[in-house]
Amino acid sequence: MLSPDILHQLIKGGFKDxxxxxxxxxxxxxxxxxxxxxxxxxxxxxxxxxALFAGL
Known part of the structure; x- marks a missing residue:
């Protein structure tokens, strides 16, 4: 299972960067x-x- 921080870095690195x-x-x-x-x-x-979806 991926921790949220590693998942965030994977998405940020793969998508944004x-x-x-x-x-x-x-x-x-x-x-x-x-x-x-x-x-x-x-x-x-x-x-x-x-639209922003706060609370998701």
């Missing part, structure tokens, strides 16, 4: 810096619009 950085580099490579920033801004807006 690796996957998000890879997507950012991919978007810049495929669309250029200014278009990639627009896409990333739209993603940020959509994530911010998600």
């Amino acid at each position: 690796h996957l998000v950085d890879w997507v950012e580099r991919y978007l810049i490579q495929m669309h250029g810096k200014s278009a990639a920033e627009k896409v990333l801004d739209e993603i940020d807006k959509r994530i911010a619009a998600i």
Whole structure:
């Protein structure tokens, strides 16, 4: 069984540190810096619009 701290580090390392950085580099490579920033801004807006579920 994984402790919560190890599970958190696994998710953070696998998702944030690796996957998000890879997507950012991919978007810049495929669309250029200014278009990639627009896409990333739209993603940020959509994530911010998600309702918070306190107590889960």
